[in-house]
Amino acid sequence: MSLPPADLAALFAPFQCGSLALKNRIAMSPMTRWMSPDQYPGADVAAYYRRRAENDVALIITEGTTIDHPVSSYSVRVPAFHGRALDGWRRVVSEVHEAGGRIVPQIWHVGIMRDPRSGEYPNMDLPSASPSGIYKPGGKSVFAPTDRRGLRAIVDSFARAASDARELGFDGVEIHGAHGYIIDQFLWSELNKRTQDDYGGDCVQRTAFAVEVVRAVRTAVGPDFPVILRISQWKQQDYAAKLADGPQLLGDILQPIAEAGVDIFHCSERRYWEPLFADSPMNLAGWTKRLTGRPVITVGSVGLAGPMSVTNIGEQADVVMDLAPLAKRIEAGEFDIVAVGRALLADPAWARKVREGRLDELKPYTREALKSLS
16 A cells, blocks of 8 residues: 655544544545435445445545434435334445445434425424424524423434444444534524523523433443534524634533533534634634544535535535645644545545545546536
């Protein structure tokens, strides 16, 4: 095996957190594909992930997979993580392991992003779950907020999914707590207006639901199974949204969640290179690591020029071939793992080409890549 270019060596150093041992610092970012008819991940899904694993991606984080709660999903084409779909995921795990990779599922509940007024999803007659029934900032409640019993059912569903992940042979589990989905809806003051119980209130009180989910997952999988939590400041409903305006508030939010049982934080930004707060070059991952002491994954337009837009991804994003600044930040300890999204959609061999110094062969991202998602 050839050595990576010297200025990129930090990208290819091994990493270990508990039982999760990775051959390098490159992960595949979770990216929703809508290519699992009837919520079942077929042979094409297994092949899709295998191609990245056999091309030196150390950790595959699957697209969001919905837990067994009746209103967790907003599309019948998004893979489930329960029932017959587990047979499909068993094959995915096998394929990735045979290719030398490690893999964790991202378990997911979309909350009120399952717009009760539109969509094609399971159980369309049921109201969507949410902290306060509010779909977007400044909006009015669409329906009654989910009560304590309903929230307990969601927590239990997350725990069952995590237990199934361990049973299927996954190498850990990632909880989706970002991007305006249900856990993030509870953290975000714009959508969490609860006053009837202890799931609402100030920024620390709003962590109660996230803490319950993480604690239940940790109990379900035991102490030695890696638990990752994806977080973000931005939301699909508002790219400029913030959970915290400064380090003190961010620490106040993250500390109880970390103590509930998070091993690694996956910190989502639209542009990983942008500072989170004034007077420091550190991004969300860097601050999260400093404030919690936990290892972190950074993500956000890695390897490509231009940020991702959920609603308008653009026709093309050009390749960024100077990855040395990224590697230097790993070497400096700002973050531990780098998750790559669109660059790996466009080029399944992205990680191998980078390791071998074949940067001039990297493929740009195009809309055509999104259509095939091979």
